[in-house]
Amino acid sequence: MNLPRYVLRRLLLGIVQVVAAMVAIFFLTDALPGDAAVTTAGDNPDPAVIALLREQLRLDEPAWQRLGSWMSGVLHGDLGESLVGPSPVTEVIGAAIGPTLLLAALTVALLVPVSVLLGMLAANREGSRTDRLITSSTLGLYSAPEFSTAILLVALFAVQLGWFPPTAVGSESLLSNPALLVLPVFVLLLRPVCSLSRLVRAGMVDALRSDYVRHARRLGLRPTRVQVAHALPNAIAPAVQQLARTLDWLLGGVIVVEYVFAVPGLGTTLVEAVSARDLPVVQGLALVFATTTVLINLAADVAARAFAPASEVGR
Amino acid sequence: MSRYAIPGALVGVPVLLALLGPFVASEDTTKDVAFLVGQGHWLGTDFVGRDVWNEVLLGGRSLVLIAVLATAATYLVAVPLGLVTGMTRNRWLDELLMRPLDVVLAIPSMLLLLLLASIAPNIAWILVAIVALINVPDVIRLSRAAALSVSSRPAVEAMRLQGENRLRIGCGYVARAMLRTLAADLGTRFTGAVYLVASASFLGVGVPPGTSDWAAMVDRNRAGLFLQPWAVVVPAVLIIMLSIGVNLAFDQWLRNDERARGRAAETPAPTSGRPRTEVVS
Numbered sequence: 369m370n371l372p373r374y375v376l377r378r379l380l381l382g383i384v385q386v387v388a389a390m391v392a393i394f395f396l397t398d399a400l401p402g403d404a405a406v407t408t409a410g411d412n413p414d415p416a417v418i419a420l421l422r423e424q425l426r427l428d429e430p431a432w433q434r435l436g437s438w439m440s441g442v443l444h445g446d447l448g449e450s451l452v453g454p455s456p457v458t459e460v461i462g463a464a465i466g467p468t469l470l471l472a473a474l475t476v477a478l479l480v481p482v483s484v485l486l487g488m489l490a491a492n493r494e495g496s497r498t499d500r501l502i503t504s505s506t507l508g509l510y511s512a513p514e515f516s517t518a519i520l521l522v523a524l525f526a527v528q529l530g531w532f533p534p535t536a537v538g539s540e541s542l543l544s545n546p547a548l549l550v551l552p553v554f555v556l557l558l559r560p561v562c563s564l565s566r567l568v569r570a571g572m573v574d575a576l577r578s579d580y581v582r583h584a585r586r587l588g589l590r591p592t593r594v595q596v597a598h599a600l601p602n603a604i605a606p607a608v609q610q611l612a613r614t615l616d617w618l619l620g621g622v623i624v625v626e627y628v629f630a631v632p633g634l635g636t637t638l639v640e641a642v643s644a645r646d647l648p649v650v651q652g653l654a655l656v657f658a659t660t661t662v663l664i665n666l667a668a669d670v671a672a673r674a675f676a677p678a679s680e681v682g683r
Numbered sequence: 684m685s686r687y688a689i690p691g692a693l694v695g696v697p698v699l700l701a702l703l704g705p706f707v708a709s710e711d712t713t714k715d716v717a718f719l720v721g722q723g724h725w726l727g728t729d730f731v732g733r734d735v736w737n738e739v740l741l742g743g744r745s746l747v748l749i750a751v752l753a754t755a756a757t758y759l760v761a762v763p764l765g766l767v768t769g770m771t772r773n774r775w776l777d778e779l780l781m782r783p784l785d786v787v788l789a790i791p792s793m794l795l796l797l798l799l800a801s802i803a804p805n806i807a808w809i810l811v812a813i814v815a816l817i818n819v820p821d822v823i824r825l826s827r828a829a830a831l832s833v834s835s836r837p838a839v840e841a842m843r844l845q846g847e848n849r850l851r852i853g854c855g856y857v858a859r860a861m862l863r864t865l866a867a868d869l870g871t872r873f874t875g876a877v878y879l880v881a882s883a884s885f886l887g888v889g890v891p892p893g894t895s896d897w898a899a900m901v902d903r904n905r906a907g908l909f910l911q912p913w914a915v916v917v918p919a920v921l922i923i924m925l926s927i928g929v930n931l932a933f934d935q936w937l938r939n940d941e942r943a944r945g946r947a948a949e950t951p952a953p954t955s956g957r958p959r960t961e962v963v964s
């Protein structure tokens with residue numbers, strides 16, 4: 369199968385995945401206990417008010433009918449109205465997407481150089497104390513939940529030492545106070561760096577032992593050139609797909625970090641919307657998350673295919 | 684044996700506290716002033732004035748048990764399904780079982796966890812089911828790929844030609860040959876379960892108000908971090924020790940196993956998120 373046909377096939381599969389995920393998300397949120405009318409009606413619900421709200425929110429219609437109108441709305445760029453605030457869901461998401469994108473962009477921008485450096489450092493001193501330190505700490509820290517590392521860093525650097533603010537509460541924007549970003553970005557980086565740098569290390573160890581690297585050395589090429597121009601590209605190929613998995617998981621894991629640092633992004637909005645039973649917002653956010661995941665996976669598969677055509681086994 | 688000293692200590696402390704703590708904890712739960720330091724309480728008091736050390740003793744059991752049960756449930760559901768899809772010659776059955784998994788994989792696990800957990804009542808065993816459900820697609824893919832490669836071996840082909848019962852081939856040969864792949868996956872899977880359960884409890888999922896839970900302690904006592912850090916720091920450190928220790932211990936075990944088998948002692952890098960073991964069709 370040639371590349372354009374493969375891309376087309378993956379694209380179609382992606383569309384099917386997004387639609388199926390939409391249906392799944394709709395029915396999952398639809399089954400949330402205590403419907404939105406009861407939540408919106410307040411502490412002392414009057415049955416008449418609830419009935420009225422239910423009619424306004426069209427909760428009395430059958431589920432498949434609401435699914436249909438939601439999906440046709442999505443096609444027209446309309447995600448419905450938030451139940452809690454009087455604003456459309458697209459506006460709610462638009463207001464929250466900035467901080468999340470900023471965090472994600474910073475993390476990804478730092479992720480690649482840091483993990484390549486760590487991986488190369490370890491691979492070049494294979495078996496040394498530096499290597500053992502890097503491999504065992506990346507293996508260990510890889511599994512530590514973000515919220516506990518985050519809270520310990522806050523306890524040390526924000527509360528004890530006072531170097532950084534503990535949360536983003538009370539500041540208008542993240543960019544106005546860059547010190548706010550240090551701890552969240554560090555915590556977000558921790559797990560992806562561990563998994564990526566281990567892959568880079570494993571790839572580099574193999575590459576450095578290979579015949580072509582030995583040959584390049586025998587030819588008298590400069591060591592840095594051998595490393596960067598010959599060994600690294602081959603070592604990094606398996607890491608490309610992993611990078612995409614990391615991005616998808618970064619978007620999901622960002623929920624916890626945003627919640628810890630009270631960053632007003634998509635993750636915090638989602639946690640709040642789930643507990644307020646604000647269904648349209650939950651559905652809209654889930655759609656955004658699912659679409660991003662599908663797109664990133666698609667890009668990764670296509671990139672891996674373009675990088676390593678050798679993996680085309682059974683065509 | 685000394686290879687296990689560090690991972691053993693890291694796992695041992697939280698696991699012992701979690702399993703034995705509830706037996707040692709005092710029955711006396713009278714409340715004191717919130718966020719005290721010292722004053723008759725070794726680690727001070729928490730946000731409603733309960734003794735922090737007592738809460739630490741009580742709060743580990745749910746995390747450890749839920750993670751263990753969820754991992755067990757994952758394999759119980761996923762391995763038979765993977766075995767069937769990997770061994771079947773019926774393409775339709777394979778597609779029917781595998782395609783729906785692509786949908787689940789399109790939803791990020793934390794989002795799925797939040798959605799599922801908010802539908803379900805706040806009971807611990809629901810969390811077991813949710814964490815298992817999130818892990819099942821991965822393990823099905825993994826065991827399908829393993830079963831696929833094992834069932835194309837000449838030995839299996841020969842058994843088929845001899846007219847051996849398919850159930851016997853499946854359980855007696857293929858499943859046993861898959862054990863190594865599954866054992867290598869066990870460590871990542873269990874740490875993943877600890878990660879999900881702890882993060883969920885931190886976000887307030889699956890922990891009814893008033894129960895003691897390390898992750899929930901971290902969240903609920905955050906407001907008093909400036910007054911009384913111990914109520915947050917102690918449970919957070921215990922959770923980190925548990926996750927790091929389990930990962931290191933399983934890694935050491937795999938290394939020793941490989942060494943015993945006389946292979947190169949290279950363990951594969953852990954894969955983050957959802958490892959995909961897709962066979963190109």
